[in-house]
Amino acid sequence: MPDYPIIAIIDIGSNSIRLQVAQSLEKSYRIIQDYREILRLGDCVFSKGYIDGQTADLFYKNMEVINNLIQNHKATIIRAVGTAALRDAQNAYEIVKTTKERFGIDIEIISGKEEAYYNFLAVLYNFDIKNMNALTIDIGGGSSEIVISQKGELVDSYSTLLGCTRLKHEFLKKDPPSQSSIYAMKDFIEETLQNLDDINIDTIVATGGTLNNIAIMYYMSQNKKSTSYAKYVPRSYVKSLINTLRRMKIDDIKKIKGVEEKRADIILPACMVIESIMNFYNVEGFYTFMGGLRTGLLIDTLNKIGLSFPFQTLDSDLKFSRLIELGNKFNFEEPHALCVNDLAKKLFEQLKQTLNLQDKDFALLEAACILHDIGTYISFSKHHMHSYYLITNSDLTGFSVKQKNMIATIAYFHRGSLPNKSHKFYQSFSKKKKDKIKKLAAILRIADGLDRSHRSFVKDIKVSIEKDNIKIVAISSEDTFLEMKAANAKKNLLEKVTGKKVSII
Structure with missing residues (x-):
């Protein structure tokens, strides 16, 4: 993994002073420190026109704490900005100069x-x-x-x-x-x-x-x-x-x-x-x-050192971009995640009528496809459990808390045992939602199996549905022995939710 820099962002506002320290990643970042203190610099500036001695002393004490945190985390890029209070303070130059002398931190007073x-x-x-x-x-x-x-x-x-x-x-x-x-x-x-x-x-x-x-x-x-x-x-x-x-x-x-x-x-x-x-x-x-402001400054700072985010580079909606970013945060295999998502979409389109699914349901499946393996960041062993934990404890832009929990549950069942009464988190959903989770997880299991080698060998899928049978044909010019073996081992949930025998060739 490349050695990406640790960045410290200091936001000196009229009400509060904030520090955010982040570990930069290839397409994302991870917050590793967040510090806040309400100083109310503006109370001085907007009543007196300047920052008085007592308030300045309190400011420097907080800057000392912030500087120690920055040093402890070994941040190599430090960006400190002052807003309205410092823009208006008559003694702003003295505050900036003293901060530089005492802590080696340059404060940039930005315009509105x-x-x-x-x-x-x-x-x-x-x-x-x-x-x-x-x-x-x-x-x-x-x-x-x-x-x-x-x-x-x-x-x-x-x-x-x-x-x-x-x-x-x-x-x-x-x-x-x-x-x-x-x-x-x-x-x-x-x-x-x-x-x-x-x-x-x-x-x-x-x-x-x-x-x-x-x-x-x-x-x-x-x-x-x-x-x-x-x-x-x-x-x-x-x-x-x-x-x-x-x-x-x-x-x-x-x-x-x-x-x-x-x-x-x-x-x-x-x-x-x-x-x-x-x-x-x-x-x-x-x-x-x-x-x-802190988030915007962090994005801008990362952009300036040559790192960009999926929402800036992908021609897709924000939800999808943030899913890719979250995956990168946990060092997922992006090509595998995208391949599984593509295969799942092909299966979904051809099975949705049989499964009584609506187009809007694919958003949940897509998120689960992208994130199903992020648990390997903790451990490969039982990684579906770790994926569930990481998803439920992450912010998923564009999804409600209930939807996030459904996505985590779908991802959980991409491998291992089928949903049953021992899975308390699954049992907490309504009957209608449990039914939807099983159907979407059934698709994810097969899509994941069809990329068992993580080499994107399967390029297309054709599904034929008969009264008692579902036939899934995986189209590839490569040797897909591993894919066929894995997909057939994972077809059991689709058979259960459809009541049909499934063959994958």
């Missing part, structure tokens, strides 16, 4: 336009927006970066002064705030938004710690599990939350279920910004996810 682009890059990595008009917004402490895209192409970007910490210091000077100050803030937000392109927007994707906190609050208020990396928050909830928060003291806001204590004073401004945007574009909710 650059910040917007990196956030957009992160959204492209996490959401399939190629067929829609999307608005991407990162609501930070000092500014909000907005990108308008059409069919996945960036149309325009804006850096606005709609940062939640900045808005708090400018307008919400009392606790609780006066109604006149809330109206003044709302007018300022709406006036700022008049500069945006007035086009039809299908989807809003938001990043930033405060909006993620709002998403957590919503999920907890609905008693929903928030295991998914992406969360949807309806506009109705945000409007209701605004009406509640506008009359509350900060100490009381801290008691609301899900509120991150250090963000209690900036939840209201963040709500009002995102609600005004939803109102402006007549959108009934937004998606939010963790990552944003």
Whole structure:
């Protein structure tokens, strides 16, 4: 395996400072360290115009922790960026200079336009927006970066002064705030938004710690599990939350279920910004996810050293690209995975009517095909069990948690025993889903057998179906003795779900 570099990304924002250390891979990366501290540099900058001594000392203490973590992980590429607070701080040069002298770390103060682009890059990595008009917004402490895209192409970007910490210091000077100050803030937000392109927007994707906190609050208020990396928050909830928060003291806001204590004073401004945007574009909710700037910076940094991601190079949808990336993360054999997927698709198309499967079901089979062998990253022995574990504990873009668990189960049964009562994870599904899992796993087992040598010898498949028999003809110009033996050994599940005798030649 090539010796890929370890990269450290430092995001110095108006509210928090974050470190992410990643091991780069050929077509992916693996996070090996994540550190965060809410410093609220913006509280100084937006009230005083500079970073005072006490806050600077706290910043340097955190930079010392971050530097130690970087050294411990032996990161060879370090990229540190400062956003709105450092852009506005009168003594930003001194902070940057001292950081360089004490820790050897260069801080790059990026423009609002650059910040917007990196956030957009992160959204492209996490959401399939190629067929829609999307608005991407990162609501930070000092500014909000907005990108308008059409069919996945960036149309325009804006850096606005709609940062939640900045808005708090400018307008919400009392606790609780006066109604006149809330109206003044709302007018300022709406006036700022008049500069945006007035086009039809299908989807809003938001990043930033405060909006993620709002998403957590919503999920907890609905008693929903928030295991998914992406969360949807309806506009109705945000409007209701605004009406509640506008009359509350900060100490009381801290008691609301899900509120991150250090963000209690900036939840209201963040709500009002995102609600005004939803109102402006007549959108009934937004998606939010963790990552944003850090993810975009990491992708950009990897691109600059010559590494690219499947979503940037493959002419396919984001779900498929992310499956390939996840496979690479666990050092899978990509040619074998693609061959199995191709053979499974041919089998699926010719068997779906007999198996009473729908076209949409292939998405689950495809994911299982691509990922069925990733468990060999842990151990070849019983690797189907390890594949199940890795899939269930990974983020699968475009799939729900239930779908992810189905994919993991289909992959589990690509080898070994057939589904039975001893498999508790399988028994947890409904009868309808268990039936679908068995049918899709039956296809995967045969497709995997037909590439037993991992040399892609079988180029095509022809299936003929009779009353009591299914005949599968594997077309190849090579010696496929191993493939025939393996596929015939794995035909038992297809025979079970169809009630027909299966022959593979």
